[in-house]
Amino acid sequence: MPLARAVRLVRWFTSPFYGQERSYWRAVTACFLAASTFWLLNALNKTYTTRITYPLAWAYDEQRYIPVKPLPTEVAVNVTGRGWKLLRKNLLLDVKPAEVRLTRLPATRFVTGQALRPALQGAMEGLQFNYVLADTLWVEFDRLVARRLPLTLSPSVDGSALPYAAVFTPESVVFRGPARTVNSLASPYPVHLPQAPAGSSEGAIIVPIGGPDLVQTQVQQVKVRLQPRPLLTLPLRVVPELRDFPQGQHFKLTPATVQVQVQCFPEDSARLDRSQVHVLLHYGQFHSPDSSLQPVLSQTPSLARGVRVLTRAVRVSQK
Numbered sequence: 001m002p003l004a005r006a007v008r009l010v011r012w013f014t015s016p017f018y019g020q021e022r023s024y025w026r027a028v029t030a031c032f033l034a035a036s037t038f039w040l041l042n043a044l045n046k047t048y049t050t051r052i053t054y055p056l057a058w059a060y061d062e063q064r065y066i067p068v069k070p071l072p073t074e075v076a077v078n079v080t081g082r083g084w085k086l087l088r089k090n091l092l093l094d095v096k097p098a099e100v101r102l103t104r105l106p107a108t109r110f111v112t113g114q115a116l117r118p119a120l121q122g123a124m125e126g127l128q129f130n131y132v133l134a135d136t137l138w139v140e141f142d143r144l145v146a147r148r149l150p151l152t153l154s155p156s157v158d159g160s161a162l163p164y165a166a167v168f169t170p171e172s173v174v175f176r177g178p179a180r181t182v183n184s185l186a187s188p189y190p191v192h193l194p195q196a197p198a199g200s201s202e203g204a205i206i207v208p209i210g211g212p213d214l215v216q217t218q219v220q221q222v223k224v225r226l227q228p229r230p231l232l233t234l235p236l237r238v239v240p241e242l243r244d245f246p247q248g249q250h251f252k253l254t255p256a257t258v259q260v261q262v263q264c265f266p267e268d269s270a271r272l273d274r275s276q277v278h279v280l281l282h283y284g285q286f287h288s289p290d291s292s293l294q295p296v297l298s299q300t301p302s303l304a305r306g307v308r309v310l311t312r313a314v315r316v317s318q319k
Contacts, residue, residue, distance in 0.1 A: 049078070049079070049080040049130070050078070050079065051076060051077070051078055051133065052076075052077060052079055053074045053075065053076050053077075054074060054075055054076075054077050054095075054097075054098060054120060054123070054124070055073060055074050055095060055097040055098070056071075056072060056073060056074055056075055056097055056098050056099075056100055056116075056119075057097035057098065057099045057100070058071050058099075058100055058102065058139075059099050059100065059101045059102070060101070060102040060103075060105060060141070061105070062144075063144070064105075064143065064144055065105045065106060065141045065142070065143060065144055066141065066142060066143075066144040066177065066178055066214065067139065067140065067141055068140045068141060068142050068178055068214065069138075069139070069140045071139060072137050072139075075098075075116060075120075075132060075133075075134055075137065076132070076133040076134055077120060077129060077130070077131070077132050077133060078130040078131050078132075078133060079124065079127045079128060079129055079130055080127070080128040080130060096123045096125065097123060098116065098119040098120045098122070098123040098124075099119055099123070100115075100116060100119050101119075102139070102141070105141045106140075106141040106142050106143060108139060108141065109138065109139065109140065110136045110137065110138050110139065111136070111137045111139060112135065112136055113131070113132035113133075113134055113135050113136065113137075114132075116132055116137070117129070117132065120132070142178035142179050142180055142181075143178070143179040144176070144177070144178070144179070145176070145177075145178075145179045145182050145183070146174055146175070146176040146182075147174070147175050147176075147182050147183070147185070148172050148173070148174045148175075149172060149173060149175060149185060149186075149187050149188060149189040150171060150172045150187065150188040150189070151166075151168040151171065151172060151173060151188055151189055151191050151222065152166070152188035152189070152190055152191065153165075153166045153190065153191060153193050153224075154190035154191060154192050154193070155190075161229075161265035161267050161268050162193070162229075163228075163229060163265075163305070164226045164227055164228055164229050165226070165227045165228075165229045166191075166193070166224050166225065166226055166227070167224070167225045167227065168191075168222050168223070168224055169222060169223040169224075169225075170219065170222060173189070173209060173217050173218060173219060173222070174217065174218045175189070175211065175215050175216075175217055176215065176216045176217070176218075177212070177214045177215035177216060178214055178215075181212050181214065181215055182215060185212075185215075191207055191209065191210070191222070191224070192207070192210065193205070193207060193224065194207065204223050204224065204225050205223075205224045205225075205226070206221050206222075206223060206224075207221060207222055207223075207224050208220060208221045209221060209222060229265060231263040231264065231265065231305055231306065232263065232264055232265065232266050232269055233261060233262070233263050234261070234262045234263070234264065234269065234272070234274075235259065235260075235261055235262075236259070236260045236261070236262055236274055236277055237257040237258070237259060237260075238257060238258050238260050238277050238278070238279050239256065239257050239258075240253065240257075240258050240279045240280065240281045240295050240314060241278060241279065241280050241281070241298075242280075242281055242283070243280045243281065243282050243283065244282060244283040244284065245283045245286075246283075249318060249319075250318075250319040251316050251317065251318055251319065252316070252317045252318075252319055253281075253314055253315070253316060254314065254315040254316075254317070255311065255314065258279050258295045258309060258310075258311040258314065259309075259310040259311045260277055260279065260297075260307065260308070260309055260310065260311075261306075261307070261308045261309075261310055262274070262277065262300075262301070262304050262306070262307050263304065263305045263306035263307070264301075264303055264304050264305050265305065268303040271303060272301050272303050272304065273301050273303075274301070276299055276300065276301040276302075277297075277299065277300060277301065277307065278297070278298045278299040279295045279296065279297060279298065279309060280295070280296050280297075280298045281293045281295060281296075281314060281316065282296065286316060289317065289318040290315065290316075290317045290318070291315075291316055292313040292314065292315050292316070293313065293314050293316050294312065294313055294314075295309050295311060295313075295314055296309075297309060
C-alpha cells in the first residue's frame with residue numbers, strides 16, 4: 001500500500017539518527033550551520049534584479065508652505081545589485097533617502113516617476129536604478145499662514161446663548177496652519193466650556209482651545225473666568241386665548257390684550273419668536289356674566305430666559 005511504503009521510507013531515512021550520542025548531534029548541527037552560511041554567502045555575492053521600496057525625503061520651504069495630505073514616505077522601484085547591497089536596503093541599514101525638491105508650490109499637485117529619477121539615481125549607492133514602478137506621486141500643499149483671533153464661549157447645543165459671559169486669559173490666540181483652514185475659522189473663535197471642576201480656584205476654569213487638524217495654536221489651553229450676564233427685557237402685547245368657553249357665545253375682554261414681559265440675551269433677541277408667547281383664560285374661573293379671570297402662560301419661546309405676565313386680571317363679559 002502507498003501509505004505503508006511511505007512509512008518504511010521515513011523509517012529508513014531516520015534510522016541512522018536513532019541512538020546517537022549528544023556529540024553526534026552537535027557535529028550534525030555544526031555541519032548544517034556551515035553549509036547554510038556558505039550557501040548564504042554565495043547567494044549574497046550574486047547579482048539580482050528585483051523590486052524594492054526606497055525611502056523619500058521631501059525638500060520645500062517649510063516656513064511658507066504646509067502639506068495638506070501626508071507626503072509619500074517611500075516609492076517602489078526596480079533595481080539591479082548584489083545581494084549584500086539589496087539586503088542592506090531592505091534592512092534600512094545606512095540608507096540615504098532620495099531628496100525630492102518641490103519649488104512650484106502650492107500649484108504642484110503631483111510628481112511624476114520621471115521627475116523622481118535623478119534623486120533616486122543620486123541616492124542609490126552600489127545599486128543600479130532601473131525604473132520607478134509608480135507613474136505618479138500625488139501631493140497637496142497650501143500656504144502656511146498665522147491669524148490671531150479673539151475668543152468667545154460656544155453657544156449651547158440648541159444654539160442659544162449661555163447664561164454667563166467669559167473673560168479669557170489670554171484674550172486672543174494665534175492659529176497657524178493651512179490658509180484655507182485658518183481663514184475659514186470663525187472670529188471670535190468659539191471655545192467649548194466643559195463642566196466646571198469641583199473646587200476650581202476663584203471661579204476660574206482651564207479650558208482646552210481645540211482646533212481643526214493641521215492647525216497649531218500658540219497655547220494649548222486658556223484660563224476662563226465666568227461672570228453673570230445682563231438680560232434684555234422685551235415688552236409684548238398678547239391677545240389671550242379662551243380655553244373651554246362655550247361654543248356659539250360671544251365674550252368681551254377688557255383689556256383686549258395682555259401685557260407680557262420677555263427676557264433674553266441680546267444675541268438671542270433677533271432669533272426670538274415672539275409669536276410663541278401664548279396666554280390662556282380658563283372658563284373654570286368664569287362664575288358670573290361679568291368676571292375677572294387671571295391670565296396664565298401656556299407657551300413661551302425656547303430662547304426666552306424669563307417670561308412674566310404683567311396684567312393681573314382680564315374682565316370677561318358675556319355679550
